[in-house]
Amino acid sequence: MINHKKLGNWPFHPKKWPFFYGWMIIISGTIGISMSIPGQTMGVSTFTDSLIEVMSMSRSQLSFAYMCGTILSASMLTWVGKKYDIHGARPVALIATVGLGMVLVYLSQVNHIQSFFGADGNSVMLNFVIMCFGFFALRFSGQGALTLVSRNMMMKWFEKRRGFAMGFSNVVTSLTFASAPVFFEHLIQRFDWNGAWLVLAVITGLGFPLYIIFFFRDDPENSGLKPDGGFVESKKRAKKNLFPVVKDFTLTEAQKTVGFWVFSMMLAMQALYWTGVTFNIVSLFEHSGYDRETAVSIFLPSSMIAIAVTLSVSSLSDHIKLKNLLYVMGGSACLALLGFIYLEPLDRLFQLVIFGYEMRLGLHSIILGNGVMMGLYSVILSVTWPRFFGRSHLGEISGRAITFVVVGSAVGPILFSESLAYFDSYEGAEWICLVLFAGLTIASIWANNPQEKLRVE
Structure with missing residues (x-):
């Protein structure tokens, strides 16, 4: 053997x-x-x-x-x-x-x-x-x-x-x-x-x-x-493990918790929305009267914001409840979607030039919302499953969650393309995404770590 x-x-x-x-x-x-x-x-x-x-x-x-x-x-x-x-x-x-x-x-x-x-x-x-x-x-x-x-x-x-x-x-x-x-x-x-x-x-x-x-x-x-290499903080900074794992959940047990579904669906919605937008980004902006250069210009600043958010929140996630990140992620996605839906009116409403750089309310709502959402996505995907459900069945549980993410990434481009085909606009897909993100953000109130109840018991 x-x-x-x-x-x-x-x-x-x-x-x-x-x-x-x-x-x-x-x-x-x-x-x-x-x-x-x-x-x-x-x-x-x-x-x-x-x-x-x-x-x-x-x-x-x-x-x-x-x-x-x-x-x-x-x-x-x-x-x-x-x-x-x-x-x-x-x-x-x-x-x-x-x-x-x-x-x-x-x-x-x-x-x-x-x-x-x-x-x-x-x-x-x-x-x-x-x-x-x-x-x-x-x-x-x-x-x-x-x-x-x-x-x-x-x-x-x-x-x-x-x-x-x-x-x-x-x-x-x-x-x-x-x-x-x-x-x-x-x-x-x-x-x-x-x-x-x-x-x-x-x-x-x-x-x-x-x-x-x-x-x-x-x-x-x-x-x-040992995990963390037997890491021990100095007495001045020493803190106990704030989120100890009391029980290793099986996939069946994990799927009976609200947290599993809310976190999985929020990650899947991010994949659906982001692939739908990126596959049609030039067309999305053209339908609001903007050129290809403006459409492509959102990616670099959004990526810079995402990296900054990832760096700052990764360490913070070791000390806070993860559902707080869901609130911010869902709110950021809603901000970006409102920016897309009302892009032209918002830009007409507010434009400001700062040191030669033109600030537009609609365009920069999209950039900020996408950047924060993408930065939080990688953090949530990385730390949620072992904290909530332990390590014994980590592969199976995360595999099921990633299944939803992959399906979302497949459906996104089709949803946005069909919205354009049927309504001659992307607003149908954008409103669907906005409603779903808003609903998941509200549902995050009940997305508690199942280990918390076990610690009390």
Whole structure:
């Protein structure tokens, strides 16, 4: 029989590392999430126009294949989480990254696969099946399995300083996600679209597995270590663990709590709203009388605000109730949506030039609301599940929550596109999102940590 404990401490024992190995886990998990970018929406979007051309598909047909593949992949994430709980981070991450490399090779050859089966521009169904399978495998291995394992692995190595530690990871991943499309575009210009995917396949499918074997590890207890590395504050600053875990919940038990559903749905709504907006950002602004340059200009300042919020709130999250973050996140999303709905009237109502910079009420409501919402999203996603439900079934519980997030990211672009098709405006989708965010913000009042009641008992 395989001794998983001994295997987990091979090829070197984390206890012999010159500093607390949890910080190496933060670095490794961050790299793991970054390696999933080819399977993330911003990674796929760089290749969209090339796929439309070579597969002779319309943008709507390709988008529908992407949505179907994404939803299919989401349906399997709870199963992946369960396997993670049983087998640990390293074997699941290895399978996920090798699988990601293989599907990238598959996608680089879809035009040849199309020809092999005799598909052409008139073979709509066959082309759809080819791309739907590719998107399913890509989203499952990249956005799903590899991201889930990398994030959960990091959460297990910290308790008292989980928010503080994850803050570094969240900031770095925000920067890598923001810069990835530029890197992918450079690869496409140099190697063409299929050559770019082959380069990424070598990195994720051959190079990164070696890193996983050497540096990924499971629970710190398996290596004779404790979460936080036995961190002890000075007497002047010493504080007890404000949110001790009394019970490890199963997925079934977690789903019986209000907190699980409110937090999951708020995260899913963020994914739905954000993908819907980003897929249609230029068109959204054009319908309010603004040009492409104005539309694209919101991303950089929103990202800067998001990074600032992540850095400041990550440490704060170790000391406050997480439902307070839900209030702010929901309110920020509502602010951004009101900015979109009333963009032109609000900008006419208030414009101010400060040191040569023009302030507009509608535009800057969008920038501020999106920035705060995105910054809080990464914090809430990182620290909620182990604090609320413990670590024993973390993979399965977070897998179910991420399932809703992935489904939301698939539905968002369709919701906004259909709103434009039926109402010749995006206001229908925007009002739906506003009502749902407002409802979830109110419901956050009852989204308490289930451990609180157990501590009292």
